[in-house]
Amino acid sequence: MSKLYEPSLPKLMEAIATEAKDMRAMDRRNFLKGGIAAVAGLSSVQMIPKANASANLPPSLPEWQRHLGPGVVAKPYGDPSEFEDLQRRTVPWLTVDAASSISMTPLQDLDGIITPSGVVFERYHGGIPNVNPDQHRLIIHGLVERPLVLTMDDLRRFPSVSQIRFIECPANGGMEWRGAQMEALQFTHGMLACCEWTGVKLSTLLEEVGVKPEGKWILAEGADAAGMSRSIPLKKALDDTIIAWGQNGEALRPEQGYPLRMLNPGWEGNTSVKWLRRLEIGDQPWHHREETSKYTDLMPDGRSRRFTWVMETNSVITSPCPENPLKQPGFLEIRGLAWSGRGRIKAVDVSLDGGVNWHRTELGELVIPKALTQFSLKTQWNGQPWLLQSRAIDETGYVQPTLKQLRDERGGWSIYHKNSIHTWNVTETGDVYNVQIS
Amino acid sequence: MFKYLRFSVVVVALAVSGIVPAGPLGIGSTATPEMIAGWDIDIRPDGVGLPPGQGSVAEGELLYEAKCASCHGLFGEGEGRWPVLAGGEGTLDTLHPEKTVGSYWPYASTLWDYIYRAMPYTAPQSLSNEEVYSIAAYVLYLNDIVEEDFVSNKETFTQVKMPNEENFFIDNRPDVQNGRCFENCADPSTFKIVTTINGVTPTGHFKEDSGVAANHYEGNPSAASGSELRIEKSVTKVALSKEALLGRGVYDKACQTCHNSGIAGAPKLGDVSGWVDRIGQGMDTLNDHAINGYQGADGVMPAKGGNMALSDDDVVNAVAYMVEASR
Structure with missing residues (x-):
C-alpha cells in the first residue's frame, strides 16, 4: 500500500473523535464499523460523514470524490460495501x-x-x-x-x-x-x-x-x-x-x-x-x-x-415483499422468482386481486432447467390495496397449486413440500404483509 | 520390444486424434478392504451391515440413562424440545401427530444405524457395537416393541418388525392439479384473509436500528379492503378481533419483554401448549390475573405487567391479543 493512503493512527483517532461528536445514535454502529476497518489499515479515506449527508448531494461535490480511494488488493478477498446489510438469518424457535x-x-x-x-x-x-x-x-x-x-x-x-x-x-x-x-x-x-x-x-x-x-x-x-x-x-x-x-x-x-x-x-x-x-x-x-x-x-x-425427492414448481414475488414495501405511487415493476425441480419454467402469471384475474409476465433472459427463473410485470400502483400472487407453470405443464388444493389433499399438519401460490397483501400505505386466502 | 513399439504408436495416434479410450480413465487408487471396513458403517433393514456383538435391554437402560436421557428424557419423552423417542401410538391420523421411534419409524435398522453414526449428539461414532445394540434394544423396549428380556444381536435385531412399517408408500405426486385460468377464476366474496401471528418472526432487519430478535415492525396488517377488489367482506373475517388488534400495540409496549422470551415463567406469545390450560380458565380469570397480578406455580405475573399507567381496558385488550395469537 502506498504511503499516501496510510493514515497515521493519531490523525485517524482524531477524525473519529470529531465525527463522533455530532453523530446521531442511530448511525453509531455503522460509523464504528467504518472506524474499525480504518484502524485495521484497510482504509481510512472511505469514512463518510453520514450526519451531514446533504454535503454529498448535488450540487455539492461528494466527499468520496475529493481524494483517492484505496488501491488494489486493499482487500485481497473483497466484502460487500459497508452500506449493505446482506445476511442469512434464522428463526431461533424453529430448532433446539x-x-x-x-x-x-x-x-x-x-x-x-x-x-x-x-x-x-x-x-x-x-x-x-x-x-x-x-x-x-x-x-x-x-x-x-x-x-x-x-x-x-x-x-x-x-x-x-x-x-x-x-x-x-x-x-x-x-x-x-x-x-x-x-x-x-x-x-x-x-x-x-x-x-x-x-x-x-x-x-x-x-x-x-x-x-x-x-x-x-x-x-x-x-x-x-x-x-x-x-x-x-x-x-x-x-x-x-x-x-x-x-x-x-x-x-x-x-x-x-x-x-x-x-x-x-x-x-x-x-x-x-x-x-x-x-x-x-x-x-x-x-x-x-x-x-x-x-x-x-x-x-x-x-x-x-416416502422418497418425496422432487421439489415441485414454485414461485414468489420478491419485490414488493414485506421487507420491500412500496414507497411511492406510479410505475412499478413487480419482480419475482420461479423454479421447478422437473425442468424449465414455461410461464409465470401474476394476480393483483387474490387470484380472481391473472396477467402473463415476462420471463428473464436465462431460463435454465432446475434453476431460479426471473419474472416481471410492468404496472402502476396508485395506492390501491392488492392481494399479490404469482403462479408458475413448468415445461411439464404442471401449474403451481393453491394452498387450499394442497391442504385438501395433504391436511394442515404437513411439514415439507409446500409449493403453493403465495399471497402478499399490499395495503393503501404500500406496506406489504404475508396473508393467506382460504 | 516390437510389441512395445506398436503399443506406443497406437497411443500416440489416439492422442493426436483426440479420442478418449473407452472404459475407465485410470484415475484414482484402489479402495482397499481395510479402508472400506473403517468407513462402511451403514445398516439396512435386511440386516446387511449389522456387526457381530450383542446387547440387552438391561444393559441399554444404564447406558441410555448415562448417555441419552439428558436430552431424550428418562422414558424417551424428550427433555425440553429435544426429540421424543417413545409414545405417540395412535396419533398419526390426529391433529397432533407425535412421530416417535415406536409410532412412526418403519425399520428398527434405522435406529441402530443412526445411533451408531450420529449419537450421542456431541460425540458421534463414539459408541461400541455392543453399546449400540444395548441402547437400541432399550429404546425399542421403551416403545413396547420388545420385551424386557430382549437381547439384540444381528439375528434378533433383524427380526424386529416396526408397527408403522406398512404405512409408508412411494411418492405419488403430483397429487393436485391446478388450471391456468385468467379471468374470474375465484369468487372474491368468499375470500377469508388470514394474517400472520405477530411476535414469532425475527424481523429485526425491517428497521435499521432494530437489533431485537423477535421484534416486529409496526403497522396494521389488516386485510385488503379496496372496493376495486370487491372483497369488502374480508375485513370482517380477519383472524384477530378488534380488541386484539388494539391490544397488539399494548403488548409491544408493555408485555413483550417477558412474553416474547418466556422470562419469569411467562407463557410465550404463540406457544399453543403453554397457553391452552390458561385459556381454559376463561377470559375473566385471565383478565383478573393480568390486571391484579398472580403468583402461579411456574412464575409470577405482576399487576398490569408492572406498568400501572395502563388502563384496565388496555390490559384486557392485550390479553385478548395474546390469547388469539396463541391458540
Whole structure:
C-alpha cells in the first residue's frame, strides 16, 4: 500500500473523535464499523460523514470524490460495501440447537438468479466440519468392479461440468402450513438458493468404478458429525447428479460442503449430501433416518409418503415483499422468482386481486432447467390495496397449486413440500404483509 | 520390444486424434478392504451391515440413562424440545401427530444405524457395537416393541418388525392439479384473509436500528379492503378481533419483554401448549390475573405487567391479543 493512503493512527483517532461528536445514535454502529476497518489499515479515506449527508448531494461535490480511494488488493478477498446489510438469518424457535438447524437466504435483498455464496441458506444436521482437502477422500465401493479411493486432485482430473441449479430445503415454507406465520420473505421462502456448480457428473465416476448389473441404489454419506446419509436411485445418478467442488467460480464454501458435495438437481436439498466422503452402490435403499423419521410426508389418514425427492414448481414475488414495501405511487415493476425441480419454467402469471384475474409476465433472459427463473410485470400502483400472487407453470405443464388444493389433499399438519401460490397483501400505505386466502 | 513399439504408436495416434479410450480413465487408487471396513458403517433393514456383538435391554437402560436421557428424557419423552423417542401410538391420523421411534419409524435398522453414526449428539461414532445394540434394544423396549428380556444381536435385531412399517408408500405426486385460468377464476366474496401471528418472526432487519430478535415492525396488517377488489367482506373475517388488534400495540409496549422470551415463567406469545390450560380458565380469570397480578406455580405475573399507567381496558385488550395469537 502506498504511503499516501496510510493514515497515521493519531490523525485517524482524531477524525473519529470529531465525527463522533455530532453523530446521531442511530448511525453509531455503522460509523464504528467504518472506524474499525480504518484502524485495521484497510482504509481510512472511505469514512463518510453520514450526519451531514446533504454535503454529498448535488450540487455539492461528494466527499468520496475529493481524494483517492484505496488501491488494489486493499482487500485481497473483497466484502460487500459497508452500506449493505446482506445476511442469512434464522428463526431461533424453529430448532433446539444451532448445529442442527437452518438459516435463510435474504431473497429480499438479491437481484438476478445467482445467490452469492456467502448468503446461501444453511442446513446442518451436525454443524460444519472443518475438512482439510488434502486429507479428504471419496471412497466408492459396494456393487462395483473397481472400488476406488479418490483425492481432490484425482477428482479434478475427470471431465467436468458447470451448471446453474437451484437448491431448496423441502421444509421451505413449512411454517406456513397451518396459517400465515412468518412476516418476511426471507422466512417464508428463504430456504432456497441458486448457484453455478462445478464438478464431475456422477455417471462419469460410476463408469470409472463399473457398476455391477444388480447395483440399483447409491448411499451418499457426508463427513460431518451427523454422518448425513441418503439413498439415491441409480437412475437419478446416471441422469444429472453432479459431484461438485466448485460454487460460483470458487471452491465450495464450508457451509456448502467444502471440499466436495453431491448435487441432485431439482431434488430435496438434503439429498445433495455435503462434505461427501463415501458412495456405496447397493441393490436396495437403506431407509436411513433422514429418509424415514424425517423428510417423509405424513398424510391426514396417518399414512406417509416416502422418497418425496422432487421439489415441485414454485414461485414468489420478491419485490414488493414485506421487507420491500412500496414507497411511492406510479410505475412499478413487480419482480419475482420461479423454479421447478422437473425442468424449465414455461410461464409465470401474476394476480393483483387474490387470484380472481391473472396477467402473463415476462420471463428473464436465462431460463435454465432446475434453476431460479426471473419474472416481471410492468404496472402502476396508485395506492390501491392488492392481494399479490404469482403462479408458475413448468415445461411439464404442471401449474403451481393453491394452498387450499394442497391442504385438501395433504391436511394442515404437513411439514415439507409446500409449493403453493403465495399471497402478499399490499395495503393503501404500500406496506406489504404475508396473508393467506382460504 | 516390437510389441512395445506398436503399443506406443497406437497411443500416440489416439492422442493426436483426440479420442478418449473407452472404459475407465485410470484415475484414482484402489479402495482397499481395510479402508472400506473403517468407513462402511451403514445398516439396512435386511440386516446387511449389522456387526457381530450383542446387547440387552438391561444393559441399554444404564447406558441410555448415562448417555441419552439428558436430552431424550428418562422414558424417551424428550427433555425440553429435544426429540421424543417413545409414545405417540395412535396419533398419526390426529391433529397432533407425535412421530416417535415406536409410532412412526418403519425399520428398527434405522435406529441402530443412526445411533451408531450420529449419537450421542456431541460425540458421534463414539459408541461400541455392543453399546449400540444395548441402547437400541432399550429404546425399542421403551416403545413396547420388545420385551424386557430382549437381547439384540444381528439375528434378533433383524427380526424386529416396526408397527408403522406398512404405512409408508412411494411418492405419488403430483397429487393436485391446478388450471391456468385468467379471468374470474375465484369468487372474491368468499375470500377469508388470514394474517400472520405477530411476535414469532425475527424481523429485526425491517428497521435499521432494530437489533431485537423477535421484534416486529409496526403497522396494521389488516386485510385488503379496496372496493376495486370487491372483497369488502374480508375485513370482517380477519383472524384477530378488534380488541386484539388494539391490544397488539399494548403488548409491544408493555408485555413483550417477558412474553416474547418466556422470562419469569411467562407463557410465550404463540406457544399453543403453554397457553391452552390458561385459556381454559376463561377470559375473566385471565383478565383478573393480568390486571391484579398472580403468583402461579411456574412464575409470577405482576399487576398490569408492572406498568400501572395502563388502563384496565388496555390490559384486557392485550390479553385478548395474546390469547388469539396463541391458540
